[in-house]
Amino acid sequence: MSRFQWLMITACLLFILQNSFAQTPDDVFTRGNELYRAGKYQEAIREYDRILKQGIASAEVYFNLGNAHYRNEQLAQAILAYERASQLRPNDPDIEHNLKLVYLKTIDRLEPLPEMFLIQWIRTIGSLVSTDTVRMSFFISWILLFVSLALMYLVLRSEIIRIARFVFFASLISVVIWAVMMGFQTFQETSHDKAIITSHTVTAKSSPDLKSVDAFVIHEGVKVRVTDAVGDWVKITLVDGKVGWILIEQCERI
């Protein structure tokens, strides 16, 4: 055997060995949880971060990371982790509970602007039913729509036609409703324009310039919407409608 082949075999063996000794994300997660239980929050955070750095996005990991940050008194980081967990698994009661709890610890109390009633309705309904339910319902009404249409034009019995017409219009309406809700949920899931203020105190400027007039002051943990970015500056909109520019490192996107 040539030297090259030997080299290849050793490389392969090394690769296999390395893989078998490498820790699976599950192991790291378990160790992180053990460290958390032992009160070593800093170390636990490091373990969780290692999993997330591998490109694994899991609601459980983010949730535990949020708990560890919370215990470690890193408010903004805790909120960030919970928000990410909530994005991966919307309407989870545990995540929502902890989020509410941690938001109570933030300094700012912002009064949300009133929303248009239609959007508010859709949001309420959208948060009551899960994405899977919406998708399934959309799919079923979509099929019903065409089945009833086919029945209407293929069957020669007036009673059946009458029923099929009713089903057709009912499923037409429900297809539209479910589609709107599906679009709304997808939009909320995929929009990454929300950010959390990570600096303790931030003075927002009225334009992306240090010399410009101060717009308002906010503190760590506030959830903002990022609407624009210029150089090192991002334009943020608060829930109460205030708009200002802050430095990009003062906040982190969810």
Next chain:
Amino acid sequence: MPRLLFETAGREASRRLKKARAMLEQGESENYYAEVLKALTEYLEHKLRTPKATFVLEDALIQLRNRNVSNEVIQLLKSCLEQVEFIRYAPASDTTEKRKELLDNAAKAIDGIERMFGKRSAA
């Protein structure tokens, strides 16, 4: 609610027959027969969802039988259509009584089909 031709066929046919009666009173015999023929054939086309191009009377009558329309009604319909055809080619046998009878028979036939079409037979 929009209606299908299948559902409005009966109403459409009676509308045409009423028009035919008006023509009869005005003495337009040509138009009168054309209207009755149209009322009956269009009714069958819509009721059986057969395109005009492929409409054959014999097939239509068989289909009516398959959909539980009684033999008397089918015979009545057939005689009406035959009468229309016959008078077109032999106008001599045309009388006012016969025309009036034709109208009544056509209305009766359509009414009978409307009642029995697609329903379970009483027997």
